[in-house]
Amino acid sequence: MVEGGLWRRWVFFYIPLTLFVFVLLFPFYWMIITTFRPDGELYKPWNAVAYQPFWTNNPTFEHILYLFEETMFSKWMFNTLLIAAVSTVISLICGVFAGYALARLNFPWAGGLGTTIFVTYLVPQTLLFIPLADIIRNFGLGDTPWALILTYPTFLIPFCTWLMMGYFKSIPKELEECARIDGASRFQAMYHIILPVAVPGIMSAGIFAFTLSWNEFIYALVFLSSPEQKTVPVGVTSELIRGDVFFWGPLMAGALLGSIPVAIVYSFFVEHYVAGLTGSVKG
Amino acid sequence: MAQVTIRQLNKVYEGAVHAVKDVNLEIPDREFVVLVGPSGCGKTTTLRMVAGLESITSGDILIGDTVVNDLAPMDRDIAMVFQNYALYPHKSVYDNMAFGLKMRKFDKAEIDKRVQHAADILGIQQLLSRRPRQLSGGQRQRVALGRAIVRNPQVFLFDEPLSNLDAKLRVHMRVELRKLHERLGTTAIYVTHDQVEAMTLGDRVVVMKDGLVQQVGDPMTLYNTPANLFVAGFIGSPAMNFANVTVVGGEGGLWVETKGLKLRLPGALASRAAPLTGKSAVFGIRPEDLRVANSADPAEYSMDCEVEVVERLGSETLLDTRVGSETIVAAVEPMVAVRAREKVRLAVTPDRMHLFDAETEKAV
Numbered sequence: 150m151v152e153g154g155l156w157r158r159w160v161f162f163y164i165p166l167t168l169f170v171f172v173l174l175f176p177f178y179w180m181i182i183t184t185f186r187p188d189g190e191l192y193k194p195w196n197a198v199a200y201q202p203f204w205t206n207n208p209t210f211e212h213i214l215y216l217f218e219e220t221m222f223s224k225w226m227f228n229t230l231l232i233a234a235v236s237t238v239i240s241l242i243c244g245v246f247a248g249y250a251l252a253r254l255n256f257p258w259a260g261g262l263g264t265t266i267f268v269t270y271l272v273p274q275t276l277l278f279i280p281l282a283d284i285i286r287n288f289g290l291g292d293t294p295w296a297l298i299l300t301y302p303t304f305l306i307p308f309c310t311w312l313m314m315g316y317f318k319s320i321p322k323e324l325e326e327c328a329r330i331d332g333a334s335r336f337q338a339m340y341h342i343i344l345p346v347a348v349p350g351i352m353s354a355g356i357f358a359f360t361l362s363w364n365e366f367i368y369a370l371v372f373l374s375s376p377e378q379k380t381v382p383v384g385v386t387s388e389l390i391r392g393d394v395f396f397w398g399p400l401m402a403g404a405l406l407g408s409i410p411v412a413i414v415y416s417f418f419v420e421h422y423v424a425g426l427t428g429s430v431k432g
Numbered sequence: 433m434a435q436v437t438i439r440q441l442n443k444v445y446e447g448a449v450h451a452v453k454d455v456n457l458e459i460p461d462r463e464f465v466v467l468v469g470p471s472g473c474g475k476t477t478t479l480r481m482v483a484g485l486e487s488i489t490s491g492d493i494l495i496g497d498t499v500v501n502d503l504a505p506m507d508r509d510i511a512m513v514f515q516n517y518a519l520y521p522h523k524s525v526y527d528n529m530a531f532g533l534k535m536r537k538f539d540k541a542e543i544d545k546r547v548q549h550a551a552d553i554l555g556i557q558q559l560l561s562r563r564p565r566q567l568s569g570g571q572r573q574r575v576a577l578g579r580a581i582v583r584n585p586q587v588f589l590f591d592e593p594l595s596n597l598d599a600k601l602r603v604h605m606r607v608e609l610r611k612l613h614e615r616l617g618t619t620a621i622y623v624t625h626d627q628v629e630a631m632t633l634g635d636r637v638v639v640m641k642d643g644l645v646q647q648v649g650d651p652m653t654l655y656n657t658p659a660n661l662f663v664a665g666f667i668g669s670p671a672m673n674f675a676n677v678t679v680v681g682g683e684g685g686l687w688v689e690t691k692g693l694k695l696r697l698p699g700a701l702a703s704r705a706a707p708l709t710g711k712s713a714v715f716g717i718r719p720e721d722l723r724v725a726n727s728a729d730p731a732e733y734s735m736d737c738e739v740e741v742v743e744r745l746g747s748e749t750l751l752d753t754r755v756g757s758e759t760i761v762a763a764v765e766p767m768v769a770v771r772a773r774e775k776v777r778l779a780v781t782p783d784r785m786h787l788f789d790a791e792t793e794k795a796v
Contacts, residue, residue: 330508
């Protein structure tokens with residue numbers, strides 16, 4: 150908190166905070182208001198009489214209905230959910246084991262290997278999709294959910310591995326040593342002691358991975374072509390922008406509905422999420 | 433219960449850090465042995481090798497008659513108490529204590545019996561359903577001990593178990609640990625950097641420095657006849673005074689001499705010091721073996737000092753004094769009427785004098 154007089158608190162705290170919150174939340178507000186605004190109001194020119202950009206007196210569900218009746222939105226939601234969930238599970242399993250190995254098993258080149266994994270995460274997707282597209286084509290996976298389920302881990306596994314590696318390092322190694330003296334094998338010590346203690350870290354990695362795959366755009370755009378295979382971000386933008394015509398109402402409705410699952414996931418796990426980023430519980 | 437034998441034990445880490453050098457140690461059944469030394473002296477590494485948490489570069493470790501070098505920690509039948517307690521944070525106190533027994537497939541009734549018995553010994557019955565984070569430091573310490581006791585192992589290993597406790601609790605737990613050992617009689621190896629813990633807990637104390645064992649002995653042997661300069665300075669509080677002196681021949685035998693200080697060596701010490709005549713040596717005297725001299729004290733066993741600081745501790749008074757270029761601390765009777773910047777004459781107890789070879793640092 151800012152020390153000093155009232156004016157200082159306003160100048161250095163409340164006003165910047167308000168600006169910050171406004172900048173962050175205004176796009177969401179715009180998305181929500183556009184979703185419920187009838188077309189007649191949406192396409193009114195800005196200098197028309199009684200132009201009212203920030204509010205509507207005639208809220209409508211027509212855009213949402215359009216989305217479900219005239220497009221394959223529910224199928225896109227299902228696709229996105231399936232792809233995000235499966236690739237998250239795959240990445241978590243690999244990330245937990247790899248992170249544990251890098252943090253705890255003293256094998257030669259562990260440090261170098263960890264760095265290499267991190268470097269692969271830094272390769273931009275906008276470059277990586279080119280070779281990946283070739284691989285996907287060779288395996289005949291194009292235009293199937295597998296194209297994304299198998300390519301998302303290319304950036305999710307490095308991410309999960311690094312997050313889990315950091316988390317495992319923050320767990321005192323005596324816990325595990327004690328378990329091993331107590332009669333557990335390395336695997337039992339990991340299963341009975343380390344994994345339960347690492348749950349906040351695993352959840353953070355899972356939420357992050359889920360969000361990244363849910364929002365992913367470029368691979369989904371490149372690897373999927375038929376409308377019934379698309380994910381929400383790609384489906385909404387490719388089917389609701391036809392040429393240079395933007396169907397703003399359904400577009401925003403799709404964006405709104407598409408962001409709800411992520412918002413739910415975040416709000417449910419936010420405490421664990423923060424704990425995961427700030428380190429483990431001390432014994 | 434079993435004896436522990438350590439033979440020619442060495443540990444070299446990658447990057448050629450030689451942490452433990454040729455350690456030999458026989459620990460008979462039921463003995464409480466303390467490894468003590470400054471940080472980095474190899475005491476913890478030695479303990480971890482006994483536990484099986486650290487690989488052995490060369491040498492042998494035997495528990496009972498079995499060479500355990502290549503046995504996994506779980507197969508060595510030991511229990512270890514860690515400095516940070518290493519309680520499993522997601523398990524209740526009961527499950528923390530039961531975990532080792534569950535892993536070893538004990539039946540439920542036996543587990544319950546043992547946990548209750550250990551909780552009884554340690555006075556933690558009312559805490560069994562709590563989580564570690566709901567416990568105070570002392571309670572966690574007890575749970576960690578309980579987890580070791582339930583297993584009824586051949587050897588207890590302690591890795592600085594008291595150093596996370598505050599001073600008062602530490603003294604209390606020290607006594608508890610000693611009582612526990614009297615009661616259970618399990619062979620124990622205890623690592624600490626605190627010489628008071630070492631002296632009070634150990635049947636025998638092993639002083640280590642730079643990976644080498646400096647001296648092994650019961651506490652009073654270490655205190656009365658330290659083998660070298662390091663042990664002399666490490667054991668005892670306040671620490672032994674040292675002065676760089678020259679051994680010279682003179683009236684009535686051998687003397688040690690430096691600026692402002694000239695003392696005659698008593699008979700036995702003088703005969704041992706004879707080869708050092710004319711050479712430099714280190715003279716040592718413990719603060720508690722000095723007192724304010726009276727007129728009856730002979731001049732050859734007293735020295736004139738200038739008091740710099742007077743520290744009154746209640747039970748005794750410490751005089752920080754200067755003799756020539758050396759600082760000498762004396763622990764004298766509490767009510768002594770001396771003030772800072774005064775001159776005082778201190779008398780040495782002759783048979784408590786120590787002399788060390790300046791080159792080898794070994795006791796003469």
